[in-house]
Amino acid sequence: MIIARRLFFFALALLTTGVGAAELRHDLYVCVNLSGQGSVMGRSGPLLSGLYRSADRENFEHLGPHHIRTFSLAHDPSDPARLYVALLDGVLRTPDRGKTFRIVTSWDMTEAKSISVDRNRPEHVYAGIPDGIAVSHDRGQTWQRMNAGIRRAYTEAILVDRTAAGRVLAGTEKGLYLTEDGARTWRLVHGTEKVTHSLRQSPHDPKVFFAATGGDGALWSSDRGLTWTRLAGISTERTLHNGEFDPRDARRLVYCGWGAGVQVSADGGKTWLDRTAGLPKREVWKVAIDPDLPDRIYAAPYMEPLFASDDFGRTWRKLQWEKANVFDLVFVPRK
Amino acid sequence: MKTRSRVGAFFSVPPLTRRATTLVSLLLLAVVTVGLEAQPSFTAPPPSTAPVEDPALRRDQYLARRMEALRWRAAMATPGDPTKLGLAEIAAKLALREDAAACSERLIELMKKPAADMFWMFPVTCISYLGRDQLTGEAKAAIREAWRTYYPLRGDTENHWVMYYTTMHLMAQLWPGEGEDRWFNGKTSAEISAESRAWLLHWMELTTTIGQGEYDCTHYLGEYSIPMLFLATWAQDPEMRQRGKMMLDWVIADFAVETLNGIYIGSHARTDDTTVLEKWNALSSYFAWQLLGNCPPQASYGGWGIYFATVADHYELPEVIYRIGTDRSGAYTHLERKRTRHRWRNSDVRNAPVYKTSYVTKDYALGSDQGGLLQPIQQHSWDLTWAVPDPRGVHNTIFSVQPFYGAEELMMYFTEMPDYMPAAVTFQGKPTYIAESKLLGGSPYEQIFQQEDTLISLSDVPASAPWKQVNGFFSKDLASIEEDASGWIFAQGGSTYIAYRPLAGYEWRPLEKGGKRLFSPHAKNGTLLQAAAASEFKSWDAFKAAIRRLPLEITLTPTPRVTFTTLRGKKIEVAYGAAPRVDGRVVDYAGQWKLFAGPYLNGEVGGRTLTMTHGRLKRVLDFNTLTITDAVLP
Numbered sequence: 001m002i003i004a005r006r007l008f009f010f011a012l013a014l015l016t017t018g019v020g021a022a023e024l025r026h027d028l029y030v031c032v033n034l035s036g037q038g039s040v041m042g043r044s045g046p047l048l049s050g051l052y053r054s055a056d057r058e059n060f061e062h063l064g065p066h067h068i069r070t071f072s073l074a075h076d077p078s079d080p081a082r083l084y085v086a087l088l089d090g091v092l093r094t095p096d097r098g099k100t101f102r103i104v105t106s107w108d109m110t111e112a113k114s115i116s117v118d119r120n121r122p123e124h125v126y127a128g129i130p131d132g133i134a135v136s137h138d139r140g141q142t143w144q145r146m147n148a149g150i151r152r153a154y155t156e157a158i159l160v161d162r163t164a165a166g167r168v169l170a171g172t173e174k175g176l177y178l179t180e181d182g183a184r185t186w187r188l189v190h191g192t193e194k195v196t197h198s199l200r201q202s203p204h205d206p207k208v209f210f211a212a213t214g215g216d217g218a219l220w221s222s223d224r225g226l227t228w229t230r231l232a233g234i235s236t237e238r239t240l241h242n243g244e245f246d247p248r249d250a251r252r253l254v255y256c257g258w259g260a261g262v263q264v265s266a267d268g269g270k271t272w273l274d275r276t277a278g279l280p281k282r283e284v285w286k287v288a289i290d291p292d293l294p295d296r297i298y299a300a301p302y303m304e305p306l307f308a309s310d311d312f313g314r315t316w317r318k319l320q321w322e323k324a325n326v327f328d329l330v331f332v333p334r335k
Numbered sequence: 336m337k338t339r340s341r342v343g344a345f346f347s348v349p350p351l352t353r354r355a356t357t358l359v360s361l362l363l364l365a366v367v368t369v370g371l372e373a374q375p376s377f378t379a380p381p382p383s384t385a386p387v388e389d390p391a392l393r394r395d396q397y398l399a400r401r402m403e404a405l406r407w408r409a410a411m412a413t414p415g416d417p418t419k420l421g422l423a424e425i426a427a428k429l430a431l432r433e434d435a436a437a438c439s440e441r442l443i444e445l446m447k448k449p450a451a452d453m454f455w456m457f458p459v460t461c462i463s464y465l466g467r468d469q470l471t472g473e474a475k476a477a478i479r480e481a482w483r484t485y486y487p488l489r490g491d492t493e494n495h496w497v498m499y500y501t502t503m504h505l506m507a508q509l510w511p512g513e514g515e516d517r518w519f520n521g522k523t524s525a526e527i528s529a530e531s532r533a534w535l536l537h538w539m540e541l542t543t544t545i546g547q548g549e550y551d552c553t554h555y556l557g558e559y560s561i562p563m564l565f566l567a568t569w570a571q572d573p574e575m576r577q578r579g580k581m582m583l584d585w586v587i588a589d590f591a592v593e594t595l596n597g598i599y600i601g602s603h604a605r606t607d608d609t610t611v612l613e614k615w616n617a618l619s620s621y622f623a624w625q626l627l628g629n630c631p632p633q634a635s636y637g638g639w640g641i642y643f644a645t646v647a648d649h650y651e652l653p654e655v656i657y658r659i660g661t662d663r664s665g666a667y668t669h670l671e672r673k674r675t676r677h678r679w680r681n682s683d684v685r686n687a688p689v690y691k692t693s694y695v696t697k698d699y700a701l702g703s704d705q706g707g708l709l710q711p712i713q714q715h716s717w718d719l720t721w722a723v724p725d726p727r728g729v730h731n732t733i734f735s736v737q738p739f740y741g742a743e744e745l746m747m748y749f750t751e752m753p754d755y756m757p758a759a760v761t762f763q764g765k766p767t768y769i770a771e772s773k774l775l776g777g778s779p780y781e782q783i784f785q786q787e788d789t790l791i792s793l794s795d796v797p798a799s800a801p802w803k804q805v806n807g808f809f810s811k812d813l814a815s816i817e818e819d820a821s822g823w824i825f826a827q828g829g830s831t832y833i834a835y836r837p838l839a840g841y842e843w844r845p846l847e848k849g850g851k852r853l854f855s856p857h858a859k860n861g862t863l864l865q866a867a868a869a870s871e872f873k874s875w876d877a878f879k880a881a882i883r884r885l886p887l888e889i890t891l892t893p894t895p896r897v898t899f900t901t902l903r904g905k906k907i908e909v910a911y912g913a914a915p916r917v918d919g920r921v922v923d924y925a926g927q928w929k930l931f932a933g934p935y936l937n938g939e940v941g942g943r944t945l946t947m948t949h950g951r952l953k954r955v956l957d958f959n960t961l962t963i964t965d966a967v968l969p
Contacts, residue, residue: 037762042454065486089489102521107534111750130679258754
């Protein structure tokens, strides 16, 4: 009976949202804390936190451990079933889309914040951690710190350039660093006042990168991350949490932040429109653009439901949960 | 006489023959009393603070206190009501070797819904070891299954990691040779054992070279000492067992030297809004009660205290530590070096040094750090604590703070996103964090210097700070508060005379928990405090007159500066942003502050050794050689 009811509502949801009309080639993974503002180590809430997956963008299935500090996720391009999860305990790896897990780091690596796999050498995995950059050359089995050249090594964002093996950008406390030799050496390519929180490479032009920072606004590079400029019209007074490219439209971008709400651009970042109306607050932790559904974006206001918009932010609807802190929204290919 | 032991047996339970009568009497008393009267030592008159000279009697009393705690907790279980049989009651019952069948049955249920991360791990580890020959196979299987399916968080700070890795080490030892599919984290028993050992050695290396990070916490004393007792009791590896013994001694000695009648005094990396006022009301007081016997235990024996009690019979407090903790016949200055918690952002150093000073007498103790942001949220930088006959419900302390909060502080010590943190902290058991009336926490704009029983705190607060004032805590338990025309505020706490000098104008504001807050709304500001024993003066008026005569120069602009000659005749010169001077000599923090320095505890930074002395007693903990050396000096 319950299953039948769920199937009915699932079918209804597909019809009403139009999801059924599009081919979903990715699963949506969400790193979320559902234990409330008071969540600290040693306390637990009634809801399971950690990693969730949605195959249909409407129903969310909990995977793996209940974990209140699951920060981000990356998949192995050569085997999308192999996922790496950056969390408080270090790096968690699953070989089977979340059926089984193993903490692959040891005591000396804590609070991994971000993770990225080298598309051209998928056995190489990079993690941004509070005291630098952790690198694995064997699909996460063993790790070593490789921060040479980085001052104030706190690393919140890390991204492997998909065009070149061993070419990695790191968003640290004091700037953007680049390595071109697999993290053996790093050099500062752009200094910042505060932490860089996210780094993205354009799916349309691999020379283009987009960074969201804690006090330096949004940064843009058109030369593979060698030089960066601040995007005009974006305040440096707000902490920006992340920015995203629209995989379907090279001109469209979105970013969010604390007090910054959700901002979208349809001209490659030259101008921005505030798309926060309809969300309960301007403190937005994460935004994401769906690679499979036209005009579908997601926004995660702090301690609010996860919201979805099917018109690129003009209107919003509650999608899941009531009081969530969504740390990341990641699309992983099914094949 | 000298004895030297490697992997020694000082944890052994001494023979009972010489004191059988006393022990039996005490146990009988405990058996009769507990169950009829709730928490006998919590509700009874306070114990004597005089040292117990007879070692046999001392041991008997120690064991009796252990039994009192165990029997009280075991009696909390109500027959027929399984909800009253929790992990703590089961641990107590197993320690008493009673009701194993009921405990087993209940454990099977409790293991279905594990929660609380490392705070679940160490009780279950305790139960697992106590129950090795008592629990049913089904109960053991339920525990085993829970460690496969329940994923406890490792945590993000020192006290979490001590609990996590000690218990992981012991449980991997309990279930050796098991594969990665048998553990929640996907690692094998061998991997877990190696990882936990590596972390524990790393922590011991840090602690014995540059000091503890979450140092001298009124509650986390338990989070360190209980795991170390477990390690000392149950580790099969003789090295880990020896390390557990030595670290337990280390942590307890570090505590004992900064107590006054069992109360943890002075500066703490972390305490809380209750304990910062009612100094006794902390888990640390359970340990003082259990180990030193010189103060009442906290309610419920501090909660976690019960887990120490379960195997406390495996620990015999070295007499030298007992003497250090109970002998207050002479005043002493004790210096320590600690370290900050790991700094992730906004700092060029991972662990900045913390320089602690404590001056302890039989009537009062003054303790401090150097000021600044040394720990997030719950730092307590300085206070004067005076002795009271019964500390329960008493706010026997005076101090001031420059209230501060901010994302910058939290970003330094936590890896979270910045903006949400200050408000979120108030939902995490730290409700006053963003309150302007707060009395807890450090400030980057506060600099403190202490010389014996004189303390000067200076603050120079920029306009960008959340508040610029100084908050001074004046207890409801001060016998008198007199605002003198000289600018001094004179007060008396117990047998202690206190002279408190606000460096700028102030007003009084009420406090919800009693007493009043000195609110001094000036950015360039500070506090000067001079304490003395009432017995040093013929009268209250004589004390006040003596204070008024002390040379004092106060300048607030361009930066606060004080020159003061103390009651002990030392000329102190302090200026905000500059190193203090005493009798013209610049204070060299890095040079003068050893890991421990004083009449009782001594150790060099980087030395990995702690030398404890009292009278003719001497004990050396040497982590270079993993040896404990005891000596009685001729």
